[in-house]
Amino acid sequence: PVLVDCTAADGMDRVYSEAFARGIHVVAANKRPLSGPHDRLRDEARARHVAYHYETTVGASLPIIATLADLVRTGDRIRRVEGSFSGSLGFITGEVMRGVPLSQAVRSARERGFTEPHPRDDLSGLDVARKALILARELGLRTDMDQIQVHPLVHADLLAEPDLEFFFDDLADYDATFAASITDLRASGRVLRYLARIDLDNPGAAGPEFRIRVGPIDVAADHPAATLRGAEAFVAFTTERYAEYPLVVRGAGAGGAVTAAGVLADILKIGQTLRGR
Numbered sequence: 001p002v003l004v005d006c007t008a009a010d011g012m013d014r015v016y017s018e019a020f021a022r023g024i025h026v027v028a029a030n031k032r033p034l035s036g037p038h039d040r041l042r043d044e045a046r047a048r049h050v051a052y053h054y055e056t057t058v059g060a061s062l063p064i065i066a067t068l069a070d071l072v073r074t075g076d077r078i079r080r081v082e083g084s085f086s087g088s089l090g091f092i093t094g095e096v097m098r099g100v101p102l103s104q105a106v107r108s109a110r111e112r113g114f115t116e117p118h119p120r121d122d123l124s125g126l127d128v129a130r131k132a133l134i135l136a137r138e139l140g141l142r143t144d145m146d147q148i149q150v151h152p153l154v155h156a157d158l159l160a161e162p163d164l165e166f167f168f169d170d171l172a173d174y175d176a177t178f179a180a181s182i183t184d185l186r187a188s189g190r191v192l193r194y195l196a197r198i199d200l201d202n203p204g205a206a207g208p209e210f211r212i213r214v215g216p217i218d219v220a221a222d223h224p225a226a227t228l229r230g231a232e233a234f235v236a237f238t239t240e241r242y243a244e245y246p247l248v249v250r251g252a253g254a255g256g257a258v259t260a261a262g263v264l265a266d267i268l269k270i271g272q273t274l275r276g277r
Contacts, residue, residue, distance in 0.1 A: 005030045020044045025051040027266040035130035037144055039137055053266035058131040059233045059253045061262030067249055068138050076239045081198040083235030084225050085131040087254025088114035088122045089194040091231040102178045103171040114231050114254040120159040125150040129214045132196040151215030190218040193225040
């Protein structure tokens with residue numbers, strides 16, 4: 001049996017633990033268990049000799065976690081991970097750069113199935129921060145959400161409204177202010193993107209050897225993120241092997257169809273492993 005979690009629910013780590021104890025494999029698209037304060041699930045799965053796959057928690061069906069795992073397993077040293085991990089925010093920032101009002105861009109992203117159930121999880125940067133935390137932990141970093149520097153795409157006051165329609169009303173009132181900043185960006189030839197960066201090479205910095213930052217950034221027109229289209233996501237791995245030319249994974253990073261394909265691929269991996277026994 002395989003437990004498949006396509007929710008965005010809290011508290012599923014307890015369900016996973018019970019599944020592992022019963023010899024049940026887990027495939028998850030839910031980021032919350034992996035980004036909680038107690039990162040023990042992978043160890044539990046290993047101890048119980050069951051599979052735990054979660055490729056779709058970062059970048060839908062893009063092979064981001066698998067690529068990172070292969071780099072680490074083969075002894076490469078990761079120096080920096082940078083990317084647009086959120087297809088939804090990639091879509092939203094692309095739309096506003098084309099002149100679409102922010103509230104309309106967010107509503108359109110939600111209708112297409114790109115955002116979390118409540119778009120404030122996307123606009124706050126929390127969804128991207130969870131993905132950055134998952135990748136940081138894949139690198140073996142012992143870190144939690146409170147060690148990530150997160151800047152939301154919009155003013156924090158707009159993110160307090162739980163009711164969706166009231167939320168969109170508040171967002172519409174903010175359209176003109178946001179549009180003015182986009183006009184300034186376009187005039188300077190730069191492009192708004194929402195990026196995450198994990199730095200492991202940080203000589204001279206006080207405190208930890210790494211730093212994780214998530215937030216809106218205006219990038220030059222020749223930056224890899226500047227040419228993203230629609231709900232595309234990308235991640236660039238700068239390593240000892242890929243120092244001059246980072247290893248880039250790029251493609252559709254949001255949407256029900258591609259996420260479902262990634263979940264199914266994880267299920268099939270388990271099936272193939274079991275057939276080989």
